[in-house]
Each structure stands twice: as C-alpha cells, then as structure tokens.
Amino acid sequence: MQEILEELERRRAAARLGGGEARIAAQHAKGKLTARERLDLLLDEGSFEEFDMFVEHRSHDFGMQDQKIPGDGVVTGWGTINGRVVYVFSKDFTVFGGSLSGAHAQKIVKVQRQARKMGAPLIGLFDAGGARIQEGVDSLAGYADIFLENSLSSGVIPQISVIMGPCAGGDVYSPALTDFIFMVRDTSYMYVTGPDVVRTVTNETVTHEDLGGASVHAAKSGVAEGAFDNDLEALTQVRRLVDFLPSSNREKPPQRESFDDPERAEPSLDTLAPVNANTPYDIKELILKIVDEADFFEISPDWAKNIVCGFARFDGQSVGVVANQPLALAGVLDIDASRKAARFVRFCDAFNIPLLTLVDVPGFMPGTKQEYGGLIKHGAKLLYAYAEATVPKVTLITRKAYGGAYDVMSSKHLRGDINYAWPTAEIAVMGPKGAVEIIFRAEAKDPEALAAREAEYKARFANPFVAAQRGYIDDVIMPHGTRRRIVRALRSLKGKQMANPWKKHDNLPL
Ligand code: HXC
Secondary structure: OHHHHHHHHHHHHHHHOOOOHHHHHHHHHOOOOOHHHHHHHHOOOOOOEEEOOOOOOOOOHHHHHHOOOOOOOEEEEEEEEOOEEEEEEEEOOOOHHHOEOHHHHHHHHHHHHHHHHHOOOEEEEEEEOOEOOOOOHHHHHHHHHHHHHHHHHOOOOOEEEEEEEEEEHHHHHHHHOOOEEEEEOOOOEEEOOOHHHHHHHHOOOOOHHHHHEHHHHOOOOOOOOEEEOOHHHHHHHHHHHHHHOOOOOOOOOOEOOOOOOOOOOOHHHHHOOOOOOOOOOOHHHHHHHHOHHHOOEEEOOOOOOOEEEEEEEEOOEEEEEEEEOOOOHHHOEOHHHHHHHHHHHHHHHHOOOOEEEEEEEOOEOOOHHHHHOOHHHHHHHHHHHHHHOOOOEEEEEEEEEEHHHHHHOOOHHHOOOEEEEOOOOEEEOOOHHHHHHHHOHHHOOOHHHHHHHHHHHHHHHOOOHHHHHOOOOOEEOOHHHHHHHHHHHHHHOOOOOOOOOOOOOOOOOO
C-alpha cells in the first residue's frame, strides 16, 4: 500500500517539476515566474485544486513519443480569490515552450466549460510559443475548441487573460475573445506573426517589443487593457479587478461594506470645472473624490486617454465609470475613445454593473484621419452600447455636452435613468464660438458684433437650464454634493427592471 501512495507522490512531483530545473532557472533568469508560482500568487493561499495533472500528449511524430511530460505544458484547475471561486489555466513555458497540443487544449476546454457551468470567472495566464509544431492539425483543432468556448462564455462569465511571456500565432485569439487582457512590461509580447515572418512578408525589420510589447498593445493598439511592471504586480491587480466583478451574468455585482460616508461632501468640487470652457481639468480628480475610498480600477489607462473607464464602488456596490477627460484632446470622442468606452459599457451591461457617466465633451473629432478610419461606425458603437444598456444609468454633465456627443453620453434620450448637471454645464449643438460663426456668417467681418452674438448665444444655451426646463436633465446639483446625490440615485435604481425586444442577437456596428 505504502508503495502505491509513494507512486502517487512521485508522479505528482514529476508533474510539478514541469520541464525540469534548468528550464525553471531559465524562466527565473528572464524575470518570469513559473506557471505554478503564478497560480500561487493569483489564488488565495492553499486554495488551488488542480485538474489533469497527469495528462500527456498523444503525438508519435518527430520523436515525441519519447518526450512526455505530465501536465503537457499547462496547469489547470480552480481556486479562490478573496473567497470567491475562479477557474484558471496557466501555460508552462518550461514544457515544450508552453505550446498547444491536442491534449493541452482539452485541459483548457475542460476548465472553460466548468467555469461556464458553475458561473465563475475564468482567468488564463499566457506564456507560450503557439501551436505545438510537432502536432499539426490536432493543435489547430484544439485552438478552435478553445475559441468556441471563449465565444460561448462571452457575456456569461468574466474572462480575463494575462500575457506573461510570448503569446503568438494561435495563442493570441483566445485572449482577444476575453473581456480583459493585461500584459507584463518587457517580458511579454503578443502578435499574430513574429518579427521573422514580418521581415519575410513585408520587408519590415521590427523587434518583439515594437511589434507586440506592452508599450504597443496597452498604449497604441488598445488590444491590452493594461500593463504592469512584473508578474507579481499583474497578478495582484487581477485579484483587485475580480473583486469588482460578479462571478457571472446571473449575479448582481458584489456588494461589500463601505467605510466611506455616503453623505460625504467635497467642497473642492465647487471650483473643479474652470469657468473658461477651454481650460482643462483632470476628470480623475472628480472620480477619486466621489467614489468609495478613492478606489478606482482603471481600464486601458494609457490608451484613448480622452475617455476614462474603470470600476469603482458607491455605497459598497460596484459601478462602471465612464468619463470624458478634458486633459486629453479636450475630451473629444474619436475612434479609439468610442471603441474603448463602447466595449466597457457593454461589459458592464452584460454583467449587471450600473453605469455612472461623467460628461464633459466638445463633440466628435473632426478630420480626414478620423473619417477615413470609420469614425461614423466606431462612434455608433458607443451610441449603440449606451442605447441597448438596461443596467441603472446615472449621468452627470459637469461642463460641455455638445452635439451628437451629448446624445451619446448616456443622455436621457438613450434611457438614462437619472441625469444630473452641475450649474457649470453647457448643453448645446456646438460651442458658442463655432455656433455664431455659422449662423451669423454675414457678421463675420465685424469682430465686435460677432462677440456680442457669442455672448448672446452663451447666455441662452451655455447653461443646463434649457435642458432642465425640458426635463432632459432631472436636476441641477451642487458640485460639492455630487457623491451624496449619486449614492442616492444608485440606491433608488437598485430594483430597476428593463428588457429589450427579443432578438437572436443584435447587429451592432462592428
Ligand atoms: C513546440 C516549441 C514551440 C512550439 C517553443 N518550443 N515553441 N515546441 N512547438 N510552437 C520549444 C522550443 O523548442 C524549446 O525547447 C522551448 O520551447 C523554448 O523555446 P526557445 O525558442 O528556446 O525559447 P525563446 O528563445 O525564449 O523563444 C520563444 C519563442 C520561440 C519566441 C516563442 O520558441 C518561437 O518562436 N517558437 C515558435 C513560435 C511559433 O512559430 N509558433 C507557431 C505559431 S503558428 P527546448 O527543448 O529547447 O527547451 C500557430 C498557428 C495556430 O500558432 C493558429 C490557430 C488559429
């Protein structure tokens, strides 16, 4: 009997060693942790339950029959994050470079299905060289199986991908189908084809970092929703994010005890929005001053900075915050900002997370670059996302709400539930200067007359009261009382019930 038990221990030890000590040392030398070390940091201590530790590949080509490593390059199972169950897989670069065989894919599919069935988030840690080159079509089939599960789980359970090493070829599309991608700076890169293929096909010479490092995807392409300095920070931040999210679309967002007074007044907000509408201010100051304990998890902080998206809490309840950022491009809506916010709004709506929208927007970005890039379709994504959203929607216009962007940003007309404005709000078709230059073109040569017209237009429209008179704004509120009013608004909306017409699925402008 003792021998049988020892055999189990021996097998377990072999699986835990992955590709062996030399490869583990090489992994550490690159500043990366191993697949198991990462899971230890991601999950609550001692909570990891492993599946399929003894799975091996079934390939007989290229001498693979003599190279079998239990686990086959991915560690899978479940554990808890602050007591809540999550399913995980962690690619083991020390085993065949973490590459994906048919057996490896089946292990991932098993946790994907289990996560969806149980209504728990799925977190994938990537560090791999793509398809197992020795396996061919079994590997391609395995990828497709994973993509299918990702697609079926979209909007059912939160799916999070963390890129912690190479992520190339077939490996990139599973993360792309998930809700959030995070990267580790300097040690991770993501691309469909690597620098060698790029050189062959396009004659371009480019480094791994310049092609697909965190500096590219978290700041330029928007593929990644964030980048962190090392494995430890990335995993700690994923734990923090999970705390904001419900486990599935069947749950309400988590509610936890708040130690921040819901009535807390912030006198400094009375002077936050400068009187001159062209003077910028930091919308994040407003966010941090009104949310519980100044705790804000920002999504894509380095991409499309003209719109700020992230998770916070009011009164202990998770809320998705979307805010135009006057500090970047005056908070204008362009292609990237529209895409970023649309995706965030749709995530919140899919997972029953109420939306707070803070509006200070001069309109959509003009110009050929934007129009050629399809601003019309991309802008429509955000419009669509807000229009279809049925979660509680609270909106506050702090200053500018001009033109189509006023409509888009969770206006009353798109079923905003409670729409507030500060007294500094200006709700109009466009800014006063642009407006009078068009409607009083005949007076264009007389600057004094034009200035008088501008003052007249400003007095008439550059305030929240015309909109308030029509009921498009529910109330004009004092800036210092913003937190109290938002908390009360969200409390009043807790029982909201709203459904859209039946459809197989929508056809949002992609
Ligand atoms: C099998 C692989 C592998 C792979 C790496 N290894 N990638 N084994 N299949 N795809 C093995 C290596 O042989 C090596 O084994 C170990 O992993 C570590 O690899 P190194 O090359 O030594 O590491 P490094 O120098 O850090 O380079 C990492 C790398 C490189 C950039 C990822 O390994 C690489 O370019 N790999 C191939 C990437 C690729 O072309 N994949 C196929 C993509 S096509 P030993 O025994 O020496 O430790 C694809 C199509 C699917 O994915 C499409 C589905 C939709």
